[in-house]
Amino acid sequence: MALVCTEITEWIEEKVSKPVEEWEERQEQRCKKRPWYDPRRWLCWLVTILVKVVRWVVVTVGKWVVRTVCKIAAVVVEAVVEIVAGLWDVVVGIVTLDWRRILDGLLRIGLGLVLGALRLLRIALLGDTIDYIIEEINRERLRRYVRGLLEAKYDGDTLAEIKASIRLDHGAFGLRLHGTAYRTILDSETPSPREPDVPNLVVLHEQGAINLHELCGFEFPQGFWNRKRYKTLKKETVVGGGGGGEFDNPISADELDTYLDSRGARGPKFIVLPMRDGVLDTKVSTAAEKGRELALMLDFDQERREVTEAGHIVHTGSPTAQVNFFKDVIGRRDKTTAPAGATADLCHPVVVGVFRYTNTLRGLASNLHSSRCGLDGKNASGATFVDNLPDAIWKYVPIHELGHYFGLCHTDGVDRIMYSPKTNSWWRGWSIPRGLLNIYLQGEPTFTFGEAKETWDYVVAHFSPQCLGARPIIIEAAPAAPTATRHTSNQS
Numbered sequence: 001m002a003l004v005c006t007e008i009t010e011w012i013e014e015k016v017s018k019p020v021e022e023w024e025e026r027q028e029q030r031c032k033k034r035p036w037y038d039p040r041r042w043l044c045w046l047v048t049i050l051v052k053v054v055r056w057v058v059v060t061v062g063k064w065v066v067r068t069v070c071k072i073a074a075v076v077v078e079a080v081v082e083i084v085a086g087l088w089d090v091v092v093g094i095v096t097l098d099w100r101r102i103l104d105g106l107l108r109i110g111l112g113l114v115l116g117a118l119r120l121l122r123i124a125l126l127g128d129t130i131d132y133i134i135e136e137i138n139r140e141r142l143r144r145y146v147r148g149l150l151e152a153k154y155d156g157d158t159l160a161e162i163k164a165s166i167r168l169d170h171g172a173f174g175l176r177l178h179g180t181a182y183r184t185i186l187d188s189e190t191p192s193p194r195e196p197d198v199p200n201l202v203v204l205h206e207q208g209a210i211n212l213h214e215l216c217g218f219e220f221p222q223g224f225w226n227r228k229r230y231k232t233l234k235k236e237t238v239v240g241g242g243g244g245g246e247f248d249n250p251i252s253a254d255e256l257d258t259y260l261d262s263r264g265a266r267g268p269k270f271i272v273l274p275m276r277d278g279v280l281d282t283k284v285s286t287a288a289e290k291g292r293e294l295a296l297m298l299d300f301d302q303e304r305r306e307v308t309e310a311g312h313i314v315h316t317g318s319p320t321a322q323v324n325f326f327k328d329v330i331g332r333r334d335k336t337t338a339p340a341g342a343t344a345d346l347c348h349p350v351v352v353g354v355f356r357y358t359n360t361l362r363g364l365a366s367n368l369h370s371s372r373c374g375l376d377g378k379n380a381s382g383a384t385f386v387d388n389l390p391d392a393i394w395k396y397v398p399i400h401e402l403g404h405y406f407g408l409c410h411t412d413g414v415d416r417i418m419y420s421p422k423t424n425s426w427w428r429g430w431s432i433p434r435g436l437l438n439i440y441l442q443g444e445p446t447f448t449f450g451e452a453k454e455t456w457d458y459v460v461a462h463f464s465p466q467c468l469g470a471r472p473i474i475i476e477a478a479p480a481a482p483t484a485t486r487h488t489s490n491q492s
Contacts (some may be wrong), residue, residue, distance in 0.1 A: 005074055013171055030044065079115070089108060125445070126353070142453065145453055177467075178348065179349035179351070183280060183304050185271050216314070230277050235246075235271065246276060264449070276387075281388050289301070290417060300351070332350070335379050342380060349381075351398045365382075371407035372407070381405060385401055400420075435456070
């Protein structure tokens with residue numbers, strides 16, 4: 001719901017502030033055409049300044065009021081949803097004697113209460129208001145920084161078109177990018193390349209290349225804290241009511257055993273997903289919300305891609321293997337063979353939910369070009385991630401990996417989205433006092449102004465001008481040369 005609040009403030013900037021700002025600009029241009037001693041010019045300037053002040057006060061205060069009211073509502077609704085969902089998990093866990101679900105429910109209730117209370121407290125103590133002021137200042141600073149980058153690289157119509165597209169002068173500033181959030185899927189009916197009469201999943205399971213009991217959510221060999229919310233769906237038609245919520249029609253452990261024991265001859269036909277629909281929605285909306293801190297206005301559609309190779313089901317975490325996965329399964333282009341296509345792919349970010357890695361990775365990114373902070377460039381771009389509980393912590397994994405996609409590196413401190421416990425410290429330097437300040441101001445991990453600048457360094461350096469908003473250059477074909485006419489003369 002936090003994304004809804006952000007989109008409302010962006011709507012105010014687009015529909016209320018932008019038209020007035022454009023009028024102010026035209027008014028100033030008209031004022032400059034008169035001599036300095038012309039009283040009409042003085043009046044023109046006074047009117048323009050008055051409108052600027054009124055517009056700034058109305059829009060800025062209006063956005064703050066809307067943001068505050070919306071955030072209070074969002075915090076309350078989110079806390080209630082988490083508590084109710086946690087209670088449901090506890091009840092179902094007790095009925096089914098599933099201690100894992102009981103513990104998940106208790107954790108969800110506890111986190112919902114604690115985070116809800118902290119977020120309401122920071123709003124009441126004006127932490128959110130101070131954060132809003134800092135955001136407004138940093139947004140204007142970032143506009144100026146991006147303006148300098150663009151004007152150093154582009155000019156003429158190309159520069160003007162890019163500025164208009166990202167709303168550099170007026171409106172909700174940001175690079176608008178449409179991406180796709182994929183989930184890989186397994187299909188119980190896909191035949192094996194080695195034994196065409198036997199399903200591929202059965203053969204891979206028998207070979208030990210995958211553990212289908214784990215991938216269907218019946219075993220947890222990676223431990224309690226690395227469990228995934230895999231989802232199975234029977235292919236049979238289900239006639240039901242029109243109630244809301246996520247559709248479920250899972251297979252049972254006995255049905256899976258029947259499928260495996262009969263080598264696919266018996267048992268239901270089904271598909272397997274690496275995470276539930278709601279889990280993907282949470283991660284994608286978090287990525288869209290936090291991307292705004294980098295002036296990236298991301299939106300995603302959702303698709304599924306079937307995987308049949310063991311290495312595409314259980315990922316090794318190898319950068320080379322991931323690049324091959326992006327090329328073979330997702331259709332991303334290789335910059336060594338199709339550099340223009342690989343650059344065009346950057347304009348369409350992809351994040352792919354996969355089943356698991358062979359190690360304890362939560363996500364892995366492939367950035368196309370090397371970055372200033374030391375990331376090596378890969379031959380194709382994209383990011384993969386897995387599901388993990390609880391969402392309050394792991395919902396930031398896709399946007400963390402997209403940070404790498406846009407050239408960012410790991411950093412210290414749990415208050416930062418780009419923090420990695422594998423390579424960085426949660427306590428080093430000013431991480432602890434900065435984290436305490438973050439609880440008061442933001443209440444969740446964030447990107448910094450410096451990271452926003454680094455992102456735009458990478459974007460301006462490597463993204464095509466068409467991706468930034470410039471119109472494609474149309475090269476008209478030269479007219480065909482007229483066909484020569486040969487004249488012959490009859491000589492007598």
